Structure formats: C-alpha cells, structure tokens
Amino acid sequence: MISSLRHSGWVDLPIILVALTVLSQPFGVSFELFTLIMAILGVRYLIINDNHFRGSPEVKCFTSLFACFWVPALLSLPDAYMFKKGAIDALGMLRFYFAGVFVIHAASSVKVHERLACVVASIVIFWIVDAWVQFVFSADIFGIVSYSSSRVSGLFGDDPVLGWMLVVYMGITAAGVYQWVGKAGFLIVLPILVATIFISGNRGAWLAVAWVFLFAVIIAFLWRVKVSKKIVLGSFLVMGVVIAGLSTNEGVKGRITHTFQGLGTADYASLDRATAYRLTLWSTAVDMIEDNWINGVGLKSFRYAYPDYAEPDDVYILRSPEGKPKTGAFHGHQIVIDALAGTGLFGFIGLLVAFWLVFWRFFWQAVQTKQWIPMGYYCGMVGVLFPINTHLSLYKAYWAQAFWLLAALFVASLVTYAREVGGDIKSSYPQDES
Structure with a gap:
C-alpha cells in the first residue's frame, strides 16, 4: 500500500509537510514543528543552489512580498518599546x-500542485463537516464545545479563528473540488463553505468573503468562464436559503442583531459596542501613530505601548498582577492601523507595495496563467490582505504561518503552471506598466 502511494507521488515530501502543517493548525503551536522542518530544508536548498536562487523568478516574487513586512519590522526595532522581544x-x-523557499523549490510540478490542492481541500472539508456537527449538536466530532453560544469554532476550540482560516483556504478548496468533480461540485461546495464562515461568527471574515467574491467575479469575467445560469442561480439560492435559515438560530441571530443595532445608530457608544470596542482601540492606536509616525512603537510592542495612550477605563487594558506592568490590546485589529502603529511610515510604505504586488502584479499574472489552482491560492491572499479587514496581525505567528505558506504555494504554482502549461510570468501583466 505504502509502496503504491509512493509510486503514485502521494507521499512526496512537500505534500506530507504541507498537509501536516495545515492539519495541525487547529491545535495551537504544533504547526511550528513542520514549519521548522521546512525552514531547515529551505536553508539547505539556498546553500546548495545559490546560483539557481538568484535567477529563480518564483523566489524573487516571494522575497519581494516578504521584504514588504520584514524590512519595516527591522526598522521598527531601534526605539521599540520591547526591543528584545521585537528582535x-x-x-x-x-x-x-x-x-516558503522550500515549498517553492519542492512543489515544482503540476502533478504535485494538483495533489496538494486535493489534500488541502480534504482537510478543509473535514473542518467544515466538524463545524456543522458542532453547530447542530453543540459539540463537534471529538466532543469539543464552542467557546461561545453565538459562534462555531469546530476543531479550533477556544480560538475563534475558524472563519478566518476558511477564508485563507476557501479558494484552494474550491479549486481542489473543481479538479475532482468539475464545476457542479465547485458550485455546491462554495455555498456550504460560505455558510460555514457565516456560522463561525467572525464578522470580519464575512466582509472578507464579499471582497474575495468581488475578485472572483472579475476573474470569471476576464476568463470568460461559461457556467449554466441554472447552476449559478441554484447555488446562490441554496446559499441564500441556508443563511436565511441560520439567521433564525438564537446565537447567530443575537450576533447579527447586536451588530446591526449598533451600526444603525449615530451614537458613538453604541457603535463602539457593536464593533467590539474597536473604535476605542483604533482611537488609542491613532494616538500611538501620532507620537511614533516614523517607525512605530516597534514589532510586537503594541500591547505594551497601549496603556500609555489609553484612557483609564479602556476595556482593553489588562490588569496585571502587582509589580508587573499593565498591557493592552494585542494588535490594532485593522491591517493599515496595525502597520502604522507597529512599524510606522516604513510599515505603511511596505504595506502599499504589498498591495501593489498582490492586487496588481500578481493579479494579472494569475489571470494570464488562467489556471484554477494558482487562482485558488490567490483568492486566499486577497482575503488575507483585504485593505479594510479587521483580522489578526500578520506579525502574529499563527496568522503569519498560514499567510506565508499560502503565498509560497501561490508563487510556486504560478511559475510551475506558466512553465509546464504555457505563459511567462514576466510578461503576464499589462505591458504599459513602467
């Protein structure tokens, strides 16, 4: 059995390590072990293949995007609130x-990417099934209870990130299903996936899904994708009926009502409560930015700088034991504010360059390649780098690991498909670009 799997390519090292990394994400820091293994193999590759590294378009793309976040992080250190931790x-x-370098080097064939897509899609579908079991029976397949009656967290337990992790992998899951059963399966799985994000209770993820769908519609138009109108309408009808039904659930209904009651009023306090006191957090973050606009308060220093700028009754202030300093919110909960507060003007410039890379250059490269798997990874990147999102910080290890794995798989698949199927990523975006 093992021999036949090895012969078929299903036990290739990149498939195993990527699968284990994704599979372990609901279980805290266990993913770090597989990330470390891949990092060591990536260093080995760079040492052995130095010449290839300098001429590799996929590594150059990945390096450019990584530098947008890493360089500002370094520049924020000299006067950071917590220099040692930041360093x-x-x-x-x-x-x-x-x-990421290992993934790019090892996932260098279309067959590997097709198998990776199927493996990741299988894992995500299991998360979805598990989440619905928890929604219906109050406990998931393993007896895990959601930490809140108004949310479903599935295997992620006390960590309310199920919706965000589904945003990360929704594109490649849809692409993997498309590889298996075609457009009909794709249009069946998609509404179920969106409904699962809905019951997760991650309101920022709801908004990110709309952003991803906007890009998906643009891409479908540019690709001239032809799908039966009956199938499309049926898919949206199923999605609408499911979400309408779910909205009658007391927990979900309460979350929706709480949100719209606050958003429907001009009262600052009500709006602040409806956004989980994000207005208070952002107001404090703006004060931080004004005082540290060049290079921010420092990488991973936001929570330590927060009490110096917060009001005495700020809900985000954590009262530490006697003798220890107070701390505040972990990060800015908004990608632009988070960049400006933590890494200042340097971080903002880096973020703008990242936006240009993802929403312009990578977009046209993916459109030109015209392949489902690269586009699946791309849609995940679009969801993470949603310009007005309120998700986790890209400097948080848990979220960063998911994003950089996704980015590496995207550039690896993009170049691989361009090489094996046709196209050239160097010329796959508008030629009037300077």
Whole structure:
C-alpha cells in the first residue's frame, strides 16, 4: 500500500509537510514543528543552489512580498518599546521565509500542485463537516464545545479563528473540488463553505468573503468562464436559503442583531459596542501613530505601548498582577492601523507595495496563467490582505504561518503552471506598466 502511494507521488515530501502543517493548525503551536522542518530544508536548498536562487523568478516574487513586512519590522526595532522581544520575533520571521523557499523549490510540478490542492481541500472539508456537527449538536466530532453560544469554532476550540482560516483556504478548496468533480461540485461546495464562515461568527471574515467574491467575479469575467445560469442561480439560492435559515438560530441571530443595532445608530457608544470596542482601540492606536509616525512603537510592542495612550477605563487594558506592568490590546485589529502603529511610515510604505504586488502584479499574472489552482491560492491572499479587514496581525505567528505558506504555494504554482502549461510570468501583466 505504502509502496503504491509512493509510486503514485502521494507521499512526496512537500505534500506530507504541507498537509501536516495545515492539519495541525487547529491545535495551537504544533504547526511550528513542520514549519521548522521546512525552514531547515529551505536553508539547505539556498546553500546548495545559490546560483539557481538568484535567477529563480518564483523566489524573487516571494522575497519581494516578504521584504514588504520584514524590512519595516527591522526598522521598527531601534526605539521599540520591547526591543528584545521585537528582535527575537523579527529574527523568527525568517523561518516562514525559509519554509516558503522550500515549498517553492519542492512543489515544482503540476502533478504535485494538483495533489496538494486535493489534500488541502480534504482537510478543509473535514473542518467544515466538524463545524456543522458542532453547530447542530453543540459539540463537534471529538466532543469539543464552542467557546461561545453565538459562534462555531469546530476543531479550533477556544480560538475563534475558524472563519478566518476558511477564508485563507476557501479558494484552494474550491479549486481542489473543481479538479475532482468539475464545476457542479465547485458550485455546491462554495455555498456550504460560505455558510460555514457565516456560522463561525467572525464578522470580519464575512466582509472578507464579499471582497474575495468581488475578485472572483472579475476573474470569471476576464476568463470568460461559461457556467449554466441554472447552476449559478441554484447555488446562490441554496446559499441564500441556508443563511436565511441560520439567521433564525438564537446565537447567530443575537450576533447579527447586536451588530446591526449598533451600526444603525449615530451614537458613538453604541457603535463602539457593536464593533467590539474597536473604535476605542483604533482611537488609542491613532494616538500611538501620532507620537511614533516614523517607525512605530516597534514589532510586537503594541500591547505594551497601549496603556500609555489609553484612557483609564479602556476595556482593553489588562490588569496585571502587582509589580508587573499593565498591557493592552494585542494588535490594532485593522491591517493599515496595525502597520502604522507597529512599524510606522516604513510599515505603511511596505504595506502599499504589498498591495501593489498582490492586487496588481500578481493579479494579472494569475489571470494570464488562467489556471484554477494558482487562482485558488490567490483568492486566499486577497482575503488575507483585504485593505479594510479587521483580522489578526500578520506579525502574529499563527496568522503569519498560514499567510506565508499560502503565498509560497501561490508563487510556486504560478511559475510551475506558466512553465509546464504555457505563459511567462514576466510578461503576464499589462505591458504599459513602467
């Protein structure tokens, strides 16, 4: 059995390590082991293949995107609130880079990417099934209870990130299903996936899904994708009926009502409560930015700088034991504010360059390649780098690991398909670009 799997290519090293990394994400820091293994293999590759590294378009693309976040992190260190912690984390970020280099080097054939897509899709579908079991029976397949009655967290337990992780992998899951059973399966799985994000209760993820769908519609138009109108309408009808039904659930209904009651009023306090006191957090973050606009308060220093700028009754202030300093919110909960507060003007410039790479250059490269798997990874990147999102910080290890794995798989698949199927990524975006 093992021999036949090895012969078929299903036990290739990149498939195993990527699968284990994704599979372990609901279980805390266990993914770090597989990331570390990939990072060590990535360093080995760079040492052995130095000449190939300098001429590799996929590594250059990945390096450019990584530099948009790593360089500002380094520049934020000189006067950071927590220099030692920031320096350790900045150095630690390199594990994601080297792991990405390994993925790019090892996932270098269309067959590997097709199998990876199927494996990742299988894992995500299991998360979805498990989440619905928890929604219906109050406990998932393994007896895990969601930490909140208004949310479903599935295997992620006390960590409310199920919706965000589904945003990361929704594109490649849809692409993997398309590889298996074609457009009909794709249009069946998609509404179920969106409905699962809905019951997760991650309101920022709801908004990110709309953003991803906008890009998906643009891409479908540019590709001139032809799908039966009956199938499309049926898919949206199923999605609408499911979400309408779910909205009658007391937990979900309460979350929706709480949100729209606050958004429907001009009262600052009500709006602040409806956004989980994000207005308070952002107001404090703006004060931080005004005082530290060049290079921010420092990488991973946001929570330590927060009490110096917060009001005495700020809900985000954590009252530490006697003798220890107070801390505040972990990060800015908004990608632009988070970049400006933590890494200042340098971080903002890096973020703008990242936006240009993802929403312009990579977009046209993916459109020109016209392949489902690269586009699946691309849609995940679009969801993560949603310009007005309120998700986790890209400097948080858990979220960073998922994003950089996704980015590495995207550039690896993009170049691989361009090489084996046709096209040239160097010329796959508008030629009037300077």
